[in-house]
Amino acid sequence: MPQPHPPLCADIATLxxxxxxxxxxxxxxxxxxxxxxxxRLERYSDVSSSxxxxxxxxRSYILKELNPTTGWQxxxxxxxxxxxxxxxxxxxxxxxxxxxWSPVVGCALETGxxxxxxEDLKDTVYSAQHCxxxxxxxxxxxxxxxxxxxxxxxxxRPALLAADWLTSPADAILFMTPEQxxxxxxxxxxxxxxxxxxxxxVWRLLGEETVKVLWRCLAHPDRMVAAAxxxxxxxxxxxxxxxxxxxxxxKMALLDWxxxxxxxxxxxxxxxxxxxxxxxxxxxxxxxxxxxLNRGVTAVRDNALWELLCDLAWVRTFYTGAEWLVRDxxxxxxxSAEQQAKARxxxxxxxxxxxxxxxxx
Numbered sequence: 001m002p003q004p005h006p007p008l009c010a011d012i013a014t015l016x017x018x019x020x021x022x023x024x025x026x027x028x029x030x031x032x033x034x035x036x037x038x039x040r041l042e043r044y045s046d047v048s049s050s051x052x053x054x055x056x057x058x059r060s061y062i063l064k065e066l067n068p069t070t071g072w073q074x075x076x077x078x079x080x081x082x083x084x085x086x087x088x089x090x091x092x093x094x095x096x097x098x099x100x101w102s103p104v105v106g107c108a109l110e111t112g113x114x115x116x117x118x119e120d121l122k123d124t125v126y127s128a129q130h131c132x133x134x135x136x137x138x139x140x141x142x143x144x145x146x147x148x149x150x151x152x153x154x155x156x157r158p159a160l161l162a163a164d165w166l167t168s169p170a171d172a173i174l175f176m177t178p179e180q181x182x183x184x185x186x187x188x189x190x191x192x193x194x195x196x197x198x199x200x201x202v203w204r205l206l207g208e209e210t211v212k213v214l215w216r217c218l219a220h221p222d223r224m225v226a227a228a229x230x231x232x233x234x235x236x237x238x239x240x241x242x243x244x245x246x247x248x249x250x251k252m253a254l255l256d257w258x259x260x261x262x263x264x265x266x267x268x269x270x271x272x273x274x275x276x277x278x279x280x281x282x283x284x285x286x287x288x289x290x291x292x293l294n295r296g297v298t299a300v301r302d303n304a305l306w307e308l309l310c311d312l313a314w315v316r317t318f319y320t321g322a323e324w325l326v327r328d329x330x331x332x333x334x335x336s337a338e339q340q341a342k343a344r345x346x347x348x349x350x351x352x353x354x355x356x357x358x359x360x361x
Contacts, residue, residue, distance in 0.1 A: 002094035006104045008085070012065065012115045015108035019117055020061065024048045036191045037258050038071035039064050043120060060120040061105070067113050072192035073258055076180045081165040082114040084257050091159050092235060097149040101251035124246035124253055131242055135278045141287060143245060144269055146252035147237075148291030151265040154235035155297050160262035167238060167261035169228040170221065173316045175259070176323060177218055198323035198330075205329060205342060206349045213353040217361050218319075224361035228312050232299060233262040240268040241275035265292065266313035274317050275324075277344070285310050311355045318352035325349075 009015040025044045046059040066082055068074035077083075085107045087093055096102070103119040154160065167175070174180055181196035203211050217224060237244075238259030246253035261267070266285055273284035292300050300306045325345040332338035355361075 003096045003102070005093055006088050006116075007106050008089055009106065009108040011110040012108045012113060015106055015115055015117055016063070019106050020044050020063070025061075037073035037256070038190050038192065039066055039073075039258075040070075041065075062118045062120050064116045064118060065113065066115060069112070072184045072188065072190040073175075076175050076183050076192060077167050077171045077259065079165075079167075079258065082109060083165050083167065083260060084116060085109050085114045086163070086165040087257050087260055088116075090163060092154070092157075092163060095153055095157070095159075097153045099146050099149045099251055101248045101253050103248075103253060103255065118255070121246050121248070121253055121255065124248055125255065126242035126245055128241075128243040131275050131277055133278070135276060140272075140276065140279060140284075143240075143252065143272060144284065144287050145291050146254075147240060147265075147268050147272070148288060148295055150237070150254075151234040151268070152292060152295035152297050155265075155292075155299070156232060156234070160233055160235060163262065167259050169261070169263060170225045172236075172238065172259070172261040172263050172267070173225065173228060173312075174218070174221060174319060176320045179218070195323040198326040201326045201330065202322045202345075202349070205326065205345055207346070210346075210349050210353040213356050214318075214349065217315075217356045221361075224312075224315065224356070224359075227308065227359070227361065228263060231264050231308055231312060232305060234265050236261050236263045236265065236267045238267065238271075240272050242272075264309035264312045266310050267316055270310070270313040270317045271320070274321050274348070281314075285313075311359060314348075314355050315352045315361070318348045321348070 009018060024046055026047055027042055027044055042063045042065070044061045044063060064084075066074065066084065068080055068082075073079070088102075088104055088107055103121055104116050105119060106117040108115045108117075160166070171180070176192075176195055178196060178199045181192055181199075184190060184192050184196065186193070203215070206214070237254060237257060238261050239256055240254070244255045246255075266288060269284050269288040270281060273279040273281045289300050289306055300309075322345075325341070325348060328341040329338060329345060332341050
């Protein structure tokens with residue numbers, strides 16, 4: 001059964017009055033912290049359903065307001081069409097596999113602004129701190145299987161080419177790199193601006209030859225981007241890490257499609273392995289490939305094809321996550337932890353540089 005489109009309101013005020021009438025809902029905590037993307041989040045609680053002796057019964061929603069002039073991630077990925085809202089109204093939404101669930105209940109789109117109203121999943125999604133915990137193999141493989149459902153459903157779908165609002169191939173790879181992040185105002189207090197300040201440490205901490213290769217590719221990325229454009233594509237979530245994932249009635253709840261793109265499937269699985277730090281990246285890619293084969297995606301039997309998709313994912317993951325690797329080095333609580341963080345930065349940086357060098361990117 002196709003997934004129904006969330007209703008689209010003409011403006012945010014109508015969305016709020018329709019779904020969050022002020023005789024029932026209150027803004028519980030005001031402007032929420034925790035949005036890495038720069039979107040404004042506000043929690044609304046249904047006071048009519050709350051009981052003093054069972055507050056867990058209170059129904060709540062999150063209003064996510066989008067504005068590309070204030071949201072750094074929208075700016076650096078040129079998201080002027082409100083990607084997350086466009087997805088909910090597009091034919092792609094109807095083709096989502098049944099194993100993927102979205103909490104969006106309504107949307108609004110007005111000139112220069114947009115909003116998503118979502119069920120509050122604070123008790124459903126995994127904590128970002130879980131990324132530093134040992135890997136739960138059952139959960140990890142379950143997520144990989146659900147991601148494979150998504151990728152198999154959209155493998156080489158023509159509709160992806162018509163979705164010009166998806167993140168471009170270049171932005172999907174490079175949005176967290178210095179040139180892209182330079183679009184953010186120097187004085188802006190955002191995660192993106194913090195990330196930009198981490199990049200000088202990337203160049204200081206990596207080996208000289210690795211830095212030369214990585215920097216050369218950033219200065220002249222055309223061949224790498226062309227390889228991504230020509231590669232076999234599917235619908236990629238773009239930010240599949242634990243803080244955007246939960247379990248809802250046996251389905252995978254998948255939040256925050258702000259980086260959705262038509263690109264190589266391993267973008268998602270390798271990002272999951274990168275962010276869940278104890279995961280083995282190569283083992284993850286092996287499991288992902290097996291899951292796709294089990295779903296009839298026979299194209300990935302082609303070793304050359306799969307290796308290209310994985311190589312693009314390795315480079316994309318490094319350029320996207322390099323600043324996070326630096327944060328782990330600089331924030332290490334002990335000398336031992338610092339050495340481990342440096343080794344991880346070196347592993348990912350060297351792997352990306354070797355791929356760039358061997359591919360001539």
